[in-house]
Amino acid sequence: MTRSFDILMVGIGGQGIILASNILGEACLIEGRSVRGAETHGMAQRGGSVEGHIRIDGKFGPLIAPGTAHLMIAFDMLEALRYAHFLAPDGHMVANSHIVIPTSVFMQGAAIPDKDAVRERLEGWSLCLVDADALAAEAGSPLSQNVVMIGAASWFMPFAPSSLLTAVERLVPKKTVAINRNAFELGRVAGEKCKEGSRKA
């Protein structure tokens, strides 16, 4: 029995994980593959920590076991750290190089997590940091961050890039197809540097 290729996406409610998950699911359909997924819905999304599981060629349950994900796509570095234990020892992590500080940290006057310290703690994983905020702005809309991340991570996914791009074009709002095509390509270029260069952060 062939095992599924498991991708965990993590981030903050409102960052577009559900659309990103749908894009990967659509790419599976384009390539005629089975797929299972699960994601956080409902009130937990209100600015909370959210996760999306996608199991390419999956045939059973939708949940990825800790320590087994082949790829993690993190929309926030703090969330990358929170879920890092889901990654297999030889898995890859593609993370947005930004941190949104949880409001509760400010309210409680707790220590504000330091970006460099978080990056240090992620060392040891194969880490590709992408400035998705800047690339999304360059593509034409800050909302295209999720597609930038898919582009960057596409090097580590078992899909033909054309399947992913077709899936993006099918699922994003019609008016934003050009922006998202840009976002995908910009992400892909950023990800390629990771693939070629030093994989360790």
Add this chain to the structure above:
Amino acid sequence: MTTQYLLGNEAIARGCLASPVHFVTGYPGTPSSEVIDILRSLPERDFYVEWSVNEKVALENALAAAWCGLRALCTMKHVGLNVAADPLMTSAYTGVTGGLVIMSADDPFAHSSQNEQDSRCYALFSRLPCLDPSTIQEAHDMVRDAFALSEEFSLPVIFRPTTRICHSKGDTVTEDRSHVIRKGEFHRNPQQYVVIPAHTRVLHRKLNQKQPLVKRTLVEKGYNHAVVRGPVAIVASGIAASYVQEVLPDGVSFMKIGAYPIDEEWLSAFVRQHEMVLVVEELHPVVEEAVRQVAGCVAVNGKKNGMVPYEGELSTVAVAKIMQACGIAPSRVFSEPSPAGDVPSRPPILCAGCMHRPVFYAMRKVFKDGIFPSDIGCYTLGLQLGAVDTTICMGASITVASGIAQSGEDRDVVATIGDSTFLHTGIPGLLNAVYNGAKMILVILDNRVTAMTGHQPNPSSGMTACGTPVPPVSLEAICRACGVSYVETVDPYDLVSLLSVLKEARERPGVKVIIARQPCVITARRSGMRRGRYQVDPETCTACGLCVKFGCPAIEKAGEKAFINDLCSGCGVCVQICPAGAIGREVKR
């Protein structure tokens, strides 16, 4: 037939359309809400669909439609079935003519719920058939066929997906929509529809007589099936069956239960071919109890001997561990890496500009030692702001408040409830509090929508489920009709007025109602409302931290001083909180 990557609830909606369904009712509740949200947003509809005010109302409407010969669907979350339990129990006696499917979505691990109850227990209790899908494809196929099954047995059918079905996704083959229209017609039959004692005794016997046929049919249709492969067997149901299949080794027998009641003879024949049976299911040991009844001297492992947890949800990892503990080697074992410690938590939080936040802020200011019963909705997040002391079930803020007040407690009791929850089951509690002379304050957090579950309209929204404009109900008139003499409506963004009305209410006798009204910020933004943002003048800011403690996600700290980020929706409440006058309208450069 098409293959799509579908959310479980979308697959369920497609299954209903393939049946087809003619009449749809329900009350929103995670994880069930998307089914009606999808059906009500279709551009072409040849069926009736409503968001009902509560689950009892929803089920009674759907039952009536099924009595008129229509195929009816009624959706709710598991705790909604408690509200609908009264009609449920007797609908099993009256039966139906058209197919009635009651979707009650369970939530193992209580991802978004107040408990982990099991709807299958209601199926046993009411003696109604229950379908329990283990995959999204099965959910689509089961619900599509459930209407015909209901008609075959003349019984309502309970359809019980769980969170990991409703909110998972998978490649799903959906059947095309059917457009067979029926027109409802009620045929008078008091022996069936008027449950006076003389009739109901007969109906009860008929219900019991149907059971053997139901059990046999569910096996014949393949919902319950098994394969014998060795001396040890695993019996599983629902999503847990998918987890078992992922790690099921060769040589271990497997039985899948997808429907109840279970045929005991068939179950017994399978169990007795084995030396040991492990039962894997989430929530209540429904299958396990059936297995234990027929097991004789076959060893049974499950919840009742501590091998499977009663609480929470299962997973492939959990199932593999259970198998190992029972001496079955799973086809795959998992390491247990521990999460990185010391990562600040990121709980869900009220939105920037949410109208609930200033209300909680003002309540805490005016009632420093107040008691704050609350209810089910986004505003339950007021817990983080110290303004939610109790939450038990829909509508219970008001009744818990009156109960505390009547217990001799001297402190002020100030309850909060949302508009939808008030209309759901809050009104009788208010009527009761006034009638019995409680001393309390009720704040209705009226954001004109059922926000938490995905912004479904309700009678205060001014439109129906399908967007037809209707006059919004007057909460003020309802409260006055309940006998409340002090009913004040206030804009929660106007902190001065909010504080003064709370102080005034504190001095009045009896039950006082304050209606705090502002549209939900999410619906306001979607409808195009833009208020303009605010900013902090760093020169004036004294770094006192009061605005930061307010807890708005738009307010951060940049160094010691406050900073307003681009989540700001322009409610302007922080301007009124800042003692230094450092917050003002954003100046575009």
